[in-house]
Amino acid sequence: MTRITLGGAVLRGTVSTALVASLMSAPALGAAPVDLSKWSPEYVRSIAGTQDFDTAADCAKVTPLDYKGRLTFWYQGVFEGDPDLLRQYYKDFFETFRKTYPNIQLEDQALTYNDLLDKFRTALLGNAAPMAVRLQILGGTEFASKGYLQPLKPEDVGYSTEDFWPGAMKAVTWDGVTYGVPTNNETMAFIWNADIFKRAGLDPDKAPATWDDVVKYSKQIHDKLGIAGYGLVARKNAGNTPYRFMPQLWAYGGGVFDEATANPTYKQIELDSPQSKAALQASYDMYVRDKSVPVSALTNQQADNQPLFLAGQLGMMISHPSDYNVMLDLQNRATGTDKDKAQTVINNMRYGLIPTGPDGKRAVVFGGSNIHILKPEYVEGGKVDEPAAKAIICMWTSPEWSLKMAYAGSNPGNLNGFKTKWMKERLDSIKFLDVTTSMLPYGIPFPALPQSPEIMNIIVPDMLQNALTGAMTVDQAADDAAKRVKELMGGGL
Amino acid sequence: MTILTGKTGTRGGLRPLLRKIWEHRADYAYVLPAIAVMLIVIAYPIYYTVELSFFNTPPGLQLRDKIFVGVDNYTAILSSEIFWKVTSNTLIWTLASTFIAFVLGFACALALHRDFVGRGVLRAILIIPWVISAVAASYIWKWIYHSDFGIIGAVLVQFGLADRPPNFIDSVSTVLPSLIVVNIWREFPFAMIMMMAGLQTVPDQLLRAAKVDGANAWQRFWHVTFPHLRNVSTVTILLLAVANFNSFIIPWIMTGGGPSNASHIWITHIYELAFGRQRWGVASAYSVLLFLILMMFGYFYVRALSGNERKDGSA
Numbered sequence: 001m002t003r004i005t006l007g008g009a010v011l012r013g014t015v016s017t018a019l020v021a022s023l024m025s026a027p028a029l030g031a032a033p034v035d036l037s038k039w040s041p042e043y044v045r046s047i048a049g050t051q052d053f054d055t056a057a058d059c060a061k062v063t064p065l066d067y068k069g070r071l072t073f074w075y076q077g078v079f080e081g082d083p084d085l086l087r088q089y090y091k092d093f094f095e096t097f098r099k100t101y102p103n104i105q106l107e108d109q110a111l112t113y114n115d116l117l118d119k120f121r122t123a124l125l126g127n128a129a130p131m132a133v134r135l136q137i138l139g140g141t142e143f144a145s146k147g148y149l150q151p152l153k154p155e156d157v158g159y160s161t162e163d164f165w166p167g168a169m170k171a172v173t174w175d176g177v178t179y180g181v182p183t184n185n186e187t188m189a190f191i192w193n194a195d196i197f198k199r200a201g202l203d204p205d206k207a208p209a210t211w212d213d214v215v216k217y218s219k220q221i222h223d224k225l226g227i228a229g230y231g232l233v234a235r236k237n238a239g240n241t242p243y244r245f246m247p248q249l250w251a252y253g254g255g256v257f258d259e260a261t262a263n264p265t266y267k268q269i270e271l272d273s274p275q276s277k278a279a280l281q282a283s284y285d286m287y288v289r290d291k292s293v294p295v296s297a298l299t300n301q302q303a304d305n306q307p308l309f310l311a312g313q314l315g316m317m318i319s320h321p322s323d324y325n326v327m328l329d330l331q332n333r334a335t336g337t338d339k340d341k342a343q344t345v346i347n348n349m350r351y352g353l354i355p356t357g358p359d360g361k362r363a364v365v366f367g368g369s370n371i372h373i374l375k376p377e378y379v380e381g382g383k384v385d386e387p388a389a390k391a392i393i394c395m396w397t398s399p400e401w402s403l404k405m406a407y408a409g410s411n412p413g414n415l416n417g418f419k420t421k422w423m424k425e426r427l428d429s430i431k432f433l434d435v436t437t438s439m440l441p442y443g444i445p446f447p448a449l450p451q452s453p454e455i456m457n458i459i460v461p462d463m464l465q466n467a468l469t470g471a472m473t474v475d476q477a478a479d480d481a482a483k484r485v486k487e488l489m490g491g492g493l
Numbered sequence: 494m495t496i497l498t499g500k501t502g503t504r505g506g507l508r509p510l511l512r513k514i515w516e517h518r519a520d521y522a523y524v525l526p527a528i529a530v531m532l533i534v535i536a537y538p539i540y541y542t543v544e545l546s547f548f549n550t551p552p553g554l555q556l557r558d559k560i561f562v563g564v565d566n567y568t569a570i571l572s573s574e575i576f577w578k579v580t581s582n583t584l585i586w587t588l589a590s591t592f593i594a595f596v597l598g599f600a601c602a603l604a605l606h607r608d609f610v611g612r613g614v615l616r617a618i619l620i621i622p623w624v625i626s627a628v629a630a631s632y633i634w635k636w637i638y639h640s641d642f643g644i645i646g647a648v649l650v651q652f653g654l655a656d657r658p659p660n661f662i663d664s665v666s667t668v669l670p671s672l673i674v675v676n677i678w679r680e681f682p683f684a685m686i687m688m689m690a691g692l693q694t695v696p697d698q699l700l701r702a703a704k705v706d707g708a709n710a711w712q713r714f715w716h717v718t719f720p721h722l723r724n725v726s727t728v729t730i731l732l733l734a735v736a737n738f739n740s741f742i743i744p745w746i747m748t749g750g751g752p753s754n755a756s757h758i759w760i761t762h763i764y765e766l767a768f769g770r771q772r773w774g775v776a777s778a779y780s781v782l783l784f785l786i787l788m789m790f791g792y793f794y795v796r797a798l799s800g801n802e803r804k805d806g807s808a
Contacts, residue, residue, distance in 0.1 A: 118768040125556055146555045228641065236751050237769055295640035298663040298752040308641070450553040454770050462753070469665045471753040491551040 033163055034415040039441050041434040049424030053416065055398040056100050062158045063391035068103040071388035072380065074120065075134035076369055077110025079303070083325035085408045093405055097395055104388045113239045117453060124148055128380045132389040134183060134396070136239065137171045137368045138446050138453050144174035145450040150373045150384075153178040157394040163414050165366075167445045172370045174448070181397045182413035184406035185368035187439035188243065189432065190355065191323060192316040193309065195348040200224045200315070207316075207352030211248055214316065214355055215285050215292075221315040222292035230286055231305040231317030232293040234464040240302040242446070242456040244318045245283070245464060247364045250444055251357030252279035256455055256485060259447045260363060266447050269489075271463070272482035278358075280467055280474050287468045298465055306330065310342050321436040322409035324349060351432035353439060366443030368413060371396060411437060451488050459484050539784070546777035556773060566778035575754060575762070582669060583758040586744075587737040590676045595730055597677065598684020603714075605685070606692045616689075623682035631746035634675045638662050638747075662748055665755035672756055675743055680736070684729050691725035692718070727797040735790050738783070759783050 034047065056065065078087050094108060109130070111119055117139055123129045129148070143149050154161050161169060164182050172180035194204035200221040208214045218229025233240045250260045254276030257266040270276055286293045294300065294308065306323065308314040310330050327349065331342035356362045371393045376384045395401055403417035407426060417423060427433055446452050463481035466472040472480060514521065546566055548559035570576050605616050622630065637644045638661035646658020661671040695718050703713045741760045744750060750757035750765060757765070759779065767776035 121768060121771065142552065145553050148555070234752075236749050237765070238749075295658075295660055295663050296642075299635070299640075299748050313642075454552060458765070458769055461751075465751055465753040469663075469753040469755070471665055471755075488552070491549070491553075 033160075034418055036165075036415075036441075041438050044418055044423075044434075044437050045427060047419050047423075048427055049419070049421045051399075051416065051419040053399045053420060055395060055400045058158055058398060059100070059391060059394040062156075062394045063101070063387040065100060066103060067101065067387050067391065069385040069388035070105040071107065071132065071385055071392060072130035073106060073108045073132045073134075073389075073392060074116070074130045075108065075110055075371075076113055076116050076136055079112040083322050083408045084329050085325055086322065086405075089404045089407050093396070093401055096401075097392060100395065101388075101391050104385075104391060106388075106392070114237065124378050127378050127382075129374050129378045131379050131384045132371060132373050132392060134369050134371045135180075137168070137182075137185075137366075137370060138239075138456060140172045140180050140370045140372060141174050141448045142450040142453055143372065144172070144177075144179040148374060148378050149179040150375050151177050152180055152373050152393075154181050154397070157181060157390050157397060159394075159397065159414060163416055165413070165415065165440075167366045167443060168368055168370070168413060170448055171366075171368075171445050172372075180370035180372040181393055183369045183371055183396050183402055184410040184413045185366065185440070185443070186320065186406070186410035187364040187366060187436055187443045188247075188318050188320055188354070189364075189435040189439055190316065190352045191309070191319050192350050192352070193312065193314070193345060193348050194350050195344065196221060196225065196227070196312065196315040204348075205350065207350070208355050211251055211279070211282055211355050211357055215282050215290070217316065218286050218292040219290040222290065225315075227313045227315065228294045228308065229290075229292040229315045231302075231309065231314050232283060232286060232297040233300065233302055233305065234283070234287075234297050234461055234468060235299055235301050236461040236465065237457050238301045238461070239457070241461045241464070243365045243367060244302070245279075245460060246444070246446075246456075247318065247354050248282060249276055249279040250363035251355065251361050252276070252282070253357055253359060253361060254279050256460070257447055260444050264447065266449055269482050269485050271460075271485060272478045275357075277474055277478045280463065280478055283464060284467050284474050288470065298468060310345050311338075312341060312345050318354060320409045321351070321430060321433050324351075324431050325408045349432075351435040353435065354442070362442050363444050364439045364442050366440075366445045368410065370413075411440065451485075454488060455485055459488070542777045542780050542784075544777075545773055546781050548774045550771060550773040552771045559774065562774070566775045567782075570775060570778055570782070575757075578754060579757050579759055579762045582756065583738065585669060586673060586676070586740070586758050587734055589670075589673045590680065590737045590740075591730060591733040593673075594677045594680040594733055595684045595726070597681040598686075598729075599688045599726075601681065601685040602688035602692060605689060619685060620682045622678050623680070623686075627679060627742040628746060630675070630679060631743050634678075634743075635662070635747045638671055662756075663752055665753050668748055668752065668756045672744055672747060675747070676737065676740065679743070680733060684733060687725060687729040687732075688722065691722045694725075695721045724797060728794065731790055731794040731797060735787060735794070738787060738790070 035043075059065075078090055090110075094106070097104075098106060107130075113136055116135065120129065120133060120135070120139075120143075124143070135143070140149075154164055159181070161178070165185050168182035168185045169178065172178055172182065190207050192207060197206075197217075198204040200217075201224060202217055202220060208217045214230055221227065221229035231244075233244045235241055249255060252275045254273050255270045257270060258264045258268055259266065287297060294305070294314070296304065302317070302319060305314060305317050305319075306326055307330065309317060309323075310327050324346075327342070327346050331339060331346055334342045354362060354364050373386065373389045373393070374384060376382050396405065397414050399412065399414050399416035399420050400422065402412040402414040403420055403422050403426070406412055406417075407422070408430060412418060412423075446456055449455075459481050462484075463477045466480060467474045467477035471477075545559070547561060547563060549562045549565070550556060550559045554560075601619055605612055605619075636642075639646070640658060640660045640663045643658055643661070645661070646655070649655040650658060660667060662668050699717050700713055703717050708716065739760055740758065741764065744756050744758055745761050745764065748756045750761045754762075760783070763776050763779045763783070766772045766779065
């Protein structure tokens with residue numbers, strides 16, 4: 001049914017040594033439990049289901065199972081755009097933890113991606129933070145650089161640094177010290193509706209090869225069918241925006257700094273480079289010139305694109321593998337003829353690699369989350385129960401749970417998760433998973449800087465909005481954004 | 494209860510003042526807990542905000558490592574383009590919302606003041622926007638306005654009144670008026686209730702006497718009703734203005750201040766500076782300026798209330 005020409009694309013991607021090197025900079029790569037140099041859908045399939053792990057036994061070595069303590073824990077939890085399957089796994093995890101460690105009094109609190117940073121920052125100002133926190137990948141460096149976090153490396157919770165993606169380890173490292181353990185890592189993929197492609201006169205089983213093609217396809221879909229072509233997202237203070245614009249920016253050869261290179265220094269600002277402006281121009285062309293994307297892109301986020309896609313009103317978008325499950329959930333809730341329409345869209349869902357830039361560069365945000373332990377002075381009550389915190393971290397970052405907690409929407413932070421039976425089950429049950437795991441080697445982490453949240457959540461979306469609303473020209477918007485990054489890096493007010 | 498004025502204290506010296514305080518020690522004891530709470534939750538935050546407004550707080554530093562910059566935050570604010578844009582948005586938002594909500598509320602109050610069948614039901618219906626959650630209302634209006642699939646757009650397209658749905662909240666030119674409409678919808682019932690209460694105080698015999706003297710409806714309203722409502726109108730307008738100056742939920746939820754800062758008002762901008770960008774110092778300086786402006790409103794509010802009390806006392 002689905003014919004995705006992955007082989008050639010993946011091969012080319014694997015040869016993109018610069019990007020791969022950026023992700024594989026760990027010295028002990030040869031000894032890694034999963035050989036990242038062989039990364040391909042076939043390799044992932046070959047290792048899936050080859051090893052069993054006893055999570056409780058492994059974590060008992062870190063914190064005895066009869067340990068008595070109390071833990072306050074905040075985490076970025078499921079939100080409205082996640083599938084029900086993931087909700088169930090989160091529920092299962094906390095039930096299992098409480099059963100495994102019956103004497104640890106766990107006070108857990110789930111927060112959405114967009115709320116977590118604000119609430120956590122505020123709590124820190126009042127020394128009222130939780131003992132442990134699971135933050136989005138973007139947040140770790142900010143809090144480590146400010147001295148809020150305790151040094152914490154995978155070895156402290158029973159694993160090896162080589163068990164995790166080197167790119168993910170970069171995101172939890174500040175000034176040479178590791179301050180957290182990755183829980184999950186993800187790369188998104190390109191999704192399209194084959195039926196819409198067909199009706200618009202496009203090849204229904206072929207994703208746009210380049211971002212210039214995305215612009216063309218989007219226009220063609222809009223002109224022929226009167227619906228939105230590409231699901232542009234440009235809302236401010238929403239994580240979805242950088243996750244969708246940065247792959248485009250990097251593919252054109254641009255960037256905020258040199259974060260897309262093998263050894264980034266973050267010294268040179270690139271937002272006003274001709275390549276970055278070309279990427280912004282592509283968004284401008286779709287939104288302003290062709291009017292081929294949702295008008296609501298400036299106030300919407302990805303959760304708003306999902307129902308549009310399911311309603312057959314959107315041709316293409318960047319998203320997680322979990323979107324297939326989200327569509328199934330939404331379809332289950334639909335009634336009458338809507339249910340049939342939704343089924344047609346699901347039957348026509350196709351996943352492919354994210355398009356390249358004009359020079360064949362393919363990129364995607366290397367996303368995910370990390371777990372950290374706070375220093376006692378910033379925690380409510382002034383005490384941190386370290387064994388209890390390490391128990392939950394060991395469990396969440398175990399091969400079993402780092403996979404289960406990322407079952408539908410992401411990938412396990414612990415690479416051994418790819419070897420578990422649940423990975424095998426996942427490959428069989430989650431459609432299109434191959435595509436998103438294939439994107440992993442193209443993943444580029446956000447700049448590991450304390451200023452990154454402001455750059456990604458405010459400055460980059462502002463740049464997009466300034467250009468797309470006509471408040472500034474493309475050149476002015478890019479120059480303005482570069483100037484703001486420069487001021488920010490200079491410690492300006 | 495006895496009100497001690499400065500005049501009393503200075504005329505009689507410190508000793509009589511202290512004696513009076515001692516005589517009323519029980520009264521002071523009763524209000525002491527409230528004053529203590531006020532000091533903790535109001536006075537200290539105000540002091541800390543003022544202090545913080547003289548510091549730079551770069552995102553790479555903890556708040557305790559803040560850098561003293563004197564009045565630089567204030568000069569940076571006043572010399573920034575965004576300040577003037579946000580101030581202009583705030584003034585438009587506050588004045589338009591306050592004026593239109595008041596006029597609409599007043600008109601509804603006048604209409605509902607008459608006796609007619611279904612008045613009670615209509616009054617209950619009109620109060621609904623004010624009693625429902627602002628958060629829920631914001632999300633509902635966001636979908637009503639949705640630039641691609643909003644209800645308004647769908648109706649206009651369905652009836653052939655527009656080729657494509659109008660762009661309400663994704664355009665820099667229409668976003669603020671669109672949000673103001675939502676705010677007015679939320680607030681006019683408050684003005685209506687206040688003015689309905691005020692209308693109860695207008696003496697019937699005066700209106701009847703004016704009618705006997707040949708005054709028409711407009712003359713009765715202008716010369717009899719309105720003068721009686723002057724104070725309640727002032728208070729209503731001031732309360733609406735203060736609420737609008739401090740309004741956060743509707744613009745933040747519906748647009749987050751966007752697109753391109755076109756719907757940022759002071760309070761949303763302060764929130765973004767503080768929590769999104771961690772510019773606690775600049776955000777504090779903004780807050781101090783906002784506090785001073787609101788204190789002016791507070792002054793006029795107290796004056797209006799005092800005016801009422803004096804009138805009541807002399808009547």
